[in-house]
Amino acid sequence: MGDLKVGEQDLAEMSSMIQSTVVMEASKQVQALLTSLETTMLDIAITGESGAGKSTFINAIRGLSDEDLGAARTGVTETTTEPMVYQHPKLPTVRLWDLPGIGTSRFQANQYLKQVGFEKYDFFIILASERFRENNGNLARSIRAMDKNFYFVRSKIDQDIKACQRHQNFNKERVLTEIRTDCINCLEKEGVESPKVFLVSSFELHKYDFHKLQDTLVRELNGQKRHVLLLSLPNITVEMIEKKKESLKRHIWKKALLACLISALPTFPVHYNAPLLMETLASYRKNFGLDDESLNTLALRVSKSPCNLKKQITSSLGKDFSEHSVHSALRMAALGGRASVSLVERHVPLLGNLVAGGISFVAIYILLSSSLDSFAQDAQNVLKKAFRAEEEEKLEAYYSQDIGFLYD
Missing domain, CATH: 3.40.50.300 (P-loop containing nucleotide triphosphate hydrolases)
Structure with a gap:
């Protein structure tokens, strides 16, 4: 009988091949779910x-x-x-x-x-x-x-x-x-x-x-x-903004998992998930009407200055949406998510190994979730400013003036 001994290198290659096959199949399944959602007429x-x-x-x-x-x-x-x-x-x-x-x-x-x-x-x-x-x-x-x-x-x-x-x-x-x-x-x-x-x-x-x-x-x-x-x-009510946020949150895991799976494939560059994250976050901003085009259109509709509406945006990615700011936010999410990694590894062991360039499923999930929260809050602030009555704004401006002379 031949020698059935399998070397460590052979085992490593076999393990790598099996993991790549599993990752490829999983990524196809998740992509199919997202495609179905994005093509629903x-x-x-x-x-x-x-x-x-x-x-x-x-x-x-x-x-x-x-x-x-x-x-x-x-x-x-x-x-x-x-x-x-x-x-x-x-x-x-x-x-x-x-x-x-x-x-x-x-x-x-x-x-x-x-x-x-x-x-x-x-x-x-x-x-x-x-x-x-x-x-x-x-x-x-x-x-x-x-x-x-x-x-x-x-x-x-x-x-x-x-x-x-x-x-x-x-x-x-x-x-x-x-x-x-x-x-x-x-x-x-x-x-x-x-x-x-x-x-x-x-x-x-x-x-x-x-x-x-x-x-x-x-x-x-x-x-x-x-x-x-x-x-x-x-976005004409706070309740509608909240419903949008909750609906988007139900699909975060698909986006996070796809970005993580793609990064784990040897056929893709490590930072392939960066444009995917940028695209996802950009779509969130549009959904909440925080992009420049949406804000300008709203300002024209309510006869207010676009600058005044933009001032209501306080989140970091809302004010500065760039690849650099997204990477910075992702690094912060990775630091904050390390406590959750062990929990994820226990329930979904494969995800514990899917780390590319320091970017994990947990970090991506935290980034997308926290961004939705802050974008929704920005949208509520813009909504209140856009439809606040002119009389209320005049009254607020009056009481915000320096009235120290009353105490002279």
């Missing part, structure tokens, strides 16, 4: 009668004004003659469809849903302005009959409020309640049970019911579609 149909403000509503959700490049075309007459798709500027897999106005000569109510291809949309938002129309009820009933969700949005509420302010004994809350109740009653008369009605101004999303619409959409979607919807919605 969400198709939202915006429909209603001509003149309801569909295009302006689409632009507002996408963070654009009607004059911006790539904005949906608006006009006083019906400008949409066939379904037009608009990608979200930050999330191309989220598509908003501007559907032709129902009841026009080319799109009669009884054939409307078939003509616009209703089956490809995840849900419908029906926009109506001014008085409730019979076509709105027919459309809502037809969508419900086809087992699709719809949400009825009464648009241009700011115009209604402005018109009612001329009346004696004007009460804004009473006006809003009357409009909402009228829409619900009209839909119920058309045979639509328990309709969801929201009052919205596309020029003032932070007012009225838009936050309720956001919460409802998020609550009624599941899985990956819920995640991409969350990331696409504008």
Whole structure:
């Protein structure tokens, strides 16, 4: 019989080969999970009668004004003659469809849903302005009959409020309640049970019911579609920012594990995970509206200085986002995470060996998690500054002045 003795070098090579195979397979699996998440399509149909403000509503959700490049075309007459798709500027897999106005000569109510291809949309938002129309009820009933969700949005509420302010004994809350109740009653008369009605101004999303619409959409979607919807919605409430943060945190382990696995492969350079981390952190900043383009757009929308909004960003990576600052933050995370390494090694032994250039799974996880926390806080600070009333700011400036002369 031949000599069955295996040398130490042979064992080392065998161990290395097995580990590389395991790492390669694991990295493929994690990459598949991330790819599935990042390629999930969400198709939202915006429909209603001509003149309801569909295009302006689409632009507002996408963070654009009607004059911006790539904005949906608006006009006083019906400008949409066939379904037009608009990608979200930050999330191309989220598509908003501007559907032709129902009841026009080319799109009669009884054939409307078939003509616009209703089956490809995840849900419908029906926009109506001014008085409730019979076509709105027919459309809502037809969508419900086809087992699709719809949400009825009464648009241009700011115009209604402005018109009612001329009346004696004007009460804004009473006006809003009357409009909402009228829409619900009209839909119920058309045979639509328990309709969801929201009052919205596309020029003032932070007012009225838009936050309720956001919460409802998020609550009624599941899985990956819920995640991409969350990331696409504008940051108009602290609660929405927190929901985005928690949704992103549920996927941190995939990003951290992939970066760690890739670095352990001999076919990749040690610092291959650096661009992956930069890309991930950059996407977080965009999700929270902290990149320059988002801040400039918000500043224009609320008529405030971009510099004043940027001053609300206090996190280190929020103020200085560069490869050098990311590496520094990663080194700090590695130092702070050493106490957790033994715990990880006990539960997932392979991860204990996946250390490349001093960068471990634990360090990457801590960096991404802490960055999400600080970016979310920055976003809340920007939100409060952006929508703080001018009167409050003047009062704050007045009381912050030196009033020491009172004690002279």
